[in-house]
Amino acid sequence: MxxxxxxxxxxxxxxxxxxxxxxxxxxxxxxDLPDRPARPPLTGDRVADLVIVGGGYTGLWTALLARRRDPDARIAIVEARTVGWAASGRNGGFCEASLTHGRDNGVARWPEEIDTLDRLGMRNLDAMGADLAEWGIDAEWERVGxxxxxxxxxxxxxxxxxxxxxxxxxxxxxxxxxxxxxxxxxxxxxxxxxxxxxRSNALVHPGKLAAGLARAAEERSVEIFERSPVRRLETTARGVDVITETGRISAGRAVLATNVFPSLLKRNALMTxxxxxxxxxxxxxxxxxxxxxxxxxxxxxxxxxxxxxxxxxxxxxxxxxxxxxxxxxxxxxxxxxxxxxxxxxxxxxxxxxxxxxxxxxxxxxxxxxxxxxTCSRFCAFFGTARAGRVAYAAGFTGLGVAATRFAGEVMLDLLDGVPTERTSLRMVRERPLPFPPEPAAAIGINATRWSLDRADHQEGRRNVLLRTLDALGLGFES
Incomplete structure (x- = not known):
């Protein structure tokens, strides 16, 4: 060894x-943030056109992009803790153009559309910088590679x-x-x-990015409710109700931007x-x-x-x-x-x-x-539920600072129900394989981690487990 x-x-x-x-x-x-404004919890009953669960990058980008599409929509964000407190405030601030956690991962899974994915990823990164400039967000954006x-x-x-x-x-x-x-x-x-x-990488200050997106959203009449963990969704004749312990928002459409936290949809319970x-x-x-x-x-x-x-x-x-x-x-x-x-x-x-x-x-x-x-394909997956009234994205696997903006566009496309270049992608239409229940999940994940460490000690040579995962489309390379 x-x-x-x-x-x-x-x-x-x-x-x-x-x-x-x-x-x-x-x-x-x-x-390092100069101020972190306190926002009220959700109380009572409210009505919105779009309600977003999660006040991290995915939810914030979705709200702002939705406002751009519809200046008159009533939009609300419901956050369990405070804006940007979880992954959006803790990451390294690397904004990579790749939507697939690196080109190799994309080539292995969607070789016929990798050129499109590369183009859309670079366009998304360019648009991210342009949006920050347009909205006056000082997130210490540096296109330094x-x-x-x-x-x-x-x-x-x-x-x-x-x-x-x-x-x-x-x-x-x-x-x-x-x-x-x-x-x-x-x-x-x-x-x-x-x-x-x-060209394909930028840096940001993660906390200032989250705070700046939230400020820009509120300046555009998006309501943000903090310290309001959502307990369940209920399908209604109008759309969907998002319910907390102290309040309810009835909306025509909903977006789930809950990242690593347990999904409100049973179908996604084992997806990350x-x-x-x-x-x-x-x-x-x-x-x-x-x-x-x-x-x-x-x-x-x-x-x-x-x-x-x-x-x-x-x-x-x-x-x-x-x-x-x-x-x-x-x-x-x-x-x-x-x-x-x-x-x-x-x-x-x-x-x-x-x-x-x-x-x-x-x-x-x-x-x-x-x-x-983390999801089994190592980049975000997307989908809808409740007769197309709810959209979701998750599974960014540590490379989501820029990809969350793309996810917002995808989810809004899906809710609109109009085919776009984004929604036609097999990468968007396909779901990853779920993780197995315990104890199989812990055994498999920790065995994979051990095997990757051994590969680093053996000049990159991958053992039987890693080669098998590669053959099944579950392999990972940094």
Whole structure:
């Protein structure tokens, strides 16, 4: 069994102890908001044309896009906690054009429409930036691209294939960097090469994006009710009622944007599972620390291992570092207790200083975690229920910051009942395979996670389980 660079170059325990000593369990992106207005809970009976369950990115984009389609519609959002408190406020802020969690995943599942999916994904990313500008949302949008780095020799062939495929298709903005070029961009002794995607990625401040979308929605007469968990849906002659403990909204149409949380539709009960992701945020770097690592172009970064890391800079000069561990808990529940996992944070700190030994002495200020809505095809799925009166989207699997906007357009198309280019996609029309009930779910998910880790230790070679999943269309590559 081989070792990875993170095992061969472990920093001293004292370095990790000091770096983690002052962390607090808190989400930097939400702490960094200038204000977070309190919104009332839903009380009494109300009427709307469209009611949206969920006040994260999916729900907020859907509301704003619905307003654009119909300036006179009565639109309401019902949120269980507060706007953006879950995945929308906890992610890394990477906005990727891909709608399929990377082109390889899309090619494996929908090869005949991958070119259309690529085009629609880039159009969606462009539209996202245009919408933020139109609505005056300062979400720290940066169209800076992304570097995908190799940290093991066998990964260089993957980068070569990636760049060669892009060149063969005439895709611009995909650059293959050798070791010297990537070191000149970001100085890490672990970086052996990279692919730089210059056009298909942007960065945002996740908290400011959620807050800005909510403000823009309210400025356009969308009502937002917070601290109002929805208990059930009831079909009515008019459409559907969304019911909380203290109120009810009767609407002609509804959108379910509940992400990782239990679906209000029985048909979706086994379609997603929560997989926990862990994140650290550093203190702001000094000028000397910044000079030591370079990284002046501020690209988003990730490595290309199966258990990969993602990292980026904040506007005030911090580094966010997350990923690697992806933890599923038996029973598939979302629990605040799962967010505190000391071994995951210590592993991240160790890997951080392996990548950037020149930053030893830097401290982490924030640690947090969140549940990713994982589905078996690793990208969002869509559908309708209740005679076409309810639309839903879920299963973004950690790559939904931009894709949630596309999901809003899809769900509105489905509710309108008029065929569009989006709704004609097999990717939109097909549902993924559900996860099995327990204990099979825990056994399968954790065996897959173990197998992906072993592949990283065996020069990428996939074992029988992974090859079987690949053959069944259930395989995953980062």
């Amino acid at each position: 081989g070792t990875t660079v993170f095992e061969r170059r472990r920093p001293a325990a004292s370095v990790l102890d000091r770096s983690l000593a002052a962390t607090r369990r808190s989400i930097f992106w939400l702490d 992304a570097l995908s780095v190799a940290t093991e020799p066998h990964q260089l062939a993957w980068l070569d294939e990636w760049a060669q495929d892009a060149a063969a298709r005439g895709e611009g903005g995909v650059l293959r960097l050798d070791a010297a070029q990537v070191q000149a961009s970001v100085a890490s002794p672990t970086y052996l090469g990279a692919v730089f995607e210059t 599972v929560p997989v926990y992701d862990y994140v650290l945020m550093t203190e702001p770097l000094t000028a000397a620390q910044r000079s030591a690592i370079g990284w002046h172009e501020r690209q988003g970064l990730s490595d290309v291992a199966n258990q990969f890391h993602y990292f980026r800079q904040s506007a005030d000069g911090r580094i966010l570092f997350g990923g690697y561990d992806a933890v599923y808990h038996y029973g598939g529940r979302v629990r605040a207790a799962y967010e505190e996992r000391a071994e995951s944070f210590r592993t991240l700190a160790s890997h951080f200083f392996t990548m950037f030994p020149q930053l030893e002495g830097l401290q982490f200020t924030h640690r947090w975690a969140g549940a990713i809505d």
